[in-house]
Amino acid sequence: MNTSENRQKRSIARSWLWVGLVVLLIVGGILWSQMSTVRLAAKSYVFGYPLVMTDLTRNSFIHTVAPANRLVNMAQFPEADFQVFVRPNLDTLYTQAWLDMDAGPWVFEVPASSRYLVMQFLDAWTNVFASVGTRTTGDKGGRFLLAGPDWHGQVPEGMTLLRSSTRINWLLGRVQTNGKSDYPAVHAIQAGISLRSLDDWQQGTVIEALPFQLPKQLPPSPLFEMRKLGPRAFFGQLSMLMEDNPAAATDVAAVAELEQLGVRVGEGEPRWNWLQEHAVAVGMWLAEREMNAALESPKVLVNGWNKAPKHMAAFGQDYGLRAVVAMYGFGANLAAEASYFNAKVDARGEVLQSGQRYRLHFAAGELPPAQAFWSLTAYDMNGYLIPNPLHRYALGDRDKLVYNPDGSLDLLLQSEAPGEQQLSNWLPTPRSGPFTLTVRIYLPTQRLLDGQWQMPGIERF
CATH class of the missing domain: 1.10.3360 (VPA0735-like fold)
Structure with a gap:
């Protein structure tokens, strides 16, 4: 190749290089001009x-489960093959309804009950604006009038006004349930919970709650x-x-x-x-x-546990937390109602794995500080319950646990059953793959809410 041809190729290359630089500058300038938009x-x-x-x-629920403004009661806990939603709760049975406040106001009634329950009302932005139950109204029950921002009528005598600032609202209630044998008692409480329009209440019209039934074909x-x-x-x-x-x-x-x-x-x-x-x-x-x-990747772990923030469900201007909870924990309780601890690593920071044996040790006097009750539930990495021969998916203070002589407690987390003497304290884990744990503490004490009490680390042994 002669010198003239080399010079020509170098000239062409330089030309393309300049073209590339110009294009890059133009594209970069365009992108930079849109950075504020991004x-x-x-x-x-x-x-x-x-x-x-x-x-x-709301749209998914009212088109596949129950119409708007109708109370729906869940009658039983899910089993291990239940994969409709992740991290199901095995402590309470649910009562819920999606409300259109423009069609109200609504009369909501709760029967007297000595057991723990909470009926929380969330606005359209997922903040809890009212909470009825053990913590707030005691065990006497009550009658409440739910009204939207534009209603200005007279509140009937004997009713407490609950005012929402949004048209869409969600009632999500929970009633303490102590295992399958406790279903009849819970169903009796659910039967005393009612929701109807003010007009229906004034006319004495009874609106029956609907049983929760999954649609034959699950929606996306x-x-x-x-x-x-x-x-x-x-x-x-x-x-x-x-x-x-x-x-x-x-x-x-x-x-x-x-x-x-x-x-x-x-x-x-x-x-x-x-x-x-x-x-x-x-x-x-x-x-x-x-x-x-x-x-x-939570920013703060204590002993391997991630604790839900104190302002859960009363988010204020913490829009990031509010969005994350809407994404993966829709309908969260107020922290004063229930505090949640989640772990996917042990005390050494290593991922919880099948094939390993773990112990969760609570020192005497350091059990989860619940004024109602507490539980520990195991899930696989997809958030589903773990099949096991005992059909045991959670343990808690309502179970027949065996405490150590000094009053401390050891819960065993492993896939294989331990010896007969330890069987009551065994929470089965998967036979393959990693897993996660969730602790739910209902009506936590102020000591927990203030951060003075923390979950102990999960020990491998």
Whole structure:
């Protein structure tokens, strides 16, 4: 190849290099010009996530399980083959209803009961705005009037007004259930819980609760439906929902950021150009990645346990926590009702694995400080119950546990059954793969809420 040809090829290469640099600068400039949009989209997605998730969850329920404004009672605990939702609770049976406050107001009645129960009402943003039951109203029961923000009628004598700031509300109630043999007692309590419109109550019309029944064909999960929403669909839905389910007065800055993004209450889908829409999509992707990271890698572990924050279900302006809970713990209790500890590692920080034997040791006087009761449940890594010959999926203070002579307690976590003398304290773990644990402490003491009591580490032996 002669010198002239070499010079020509070098000249062509330099030309392409300059073209590449120019394109890179143009693309970089365009991306940089949209960085503010990406940031606003990420923050706004986190802010609005719970409201859209509420709407998706409500729609799924009322189209497949029960219509809106009807009370639904769960009659029994799930077994190990139950895989409809993750981390099922084996402590309480549920009572629930999705309420449209514009069709109300609603009269809600709870019977007198000496056992622990809580009937919590969540607004459309997943904050608990009212809680009825053992902690707040004692064991005498009561009659309550649930009203939306625009109702200004007369509260009938003998009723307590519970006021919501949003049109959509969710009643999620729990009644303490001490195993399968306790079902009849719980069913009797559920039979005394009622929900009906004020008009029906005044006319003496009885509205029977419905039994909880899973649909023959399960719908896609709300989480799956959420991930299908593109930028215009998500923010358009958020815009329309905020018309009847307004943000709190303290959310004024977040609402202003939505407006900067082009999302205005009641206007539906934003009018973005192609570049803006793709910048918003990037922001949504980044936000969801951060939400998943926060769930998978908690910032603070004590003895290997992650504790739910004290402001759970009363989130205030902690929009990040509110969104993460909406994603993977929808319908969480107030911390004062129940505190949760979750672990997927032992005291040494190593992942909990099948084939290993573990012990959870509570020193004398250091049992979970519950004013009601506590439980420990094991799940596989997908959040499902673990099959075992005893059909035992949880242990707690209502079980016939064997305590050590000094008053301490050892719970054994392993796949193989221990000796006969230790069988009552055995919680089966999977025969293969990692697993996780959840401790639920109902009506925790102030000592726990203030962080003075912590779960002990899980020891391998």
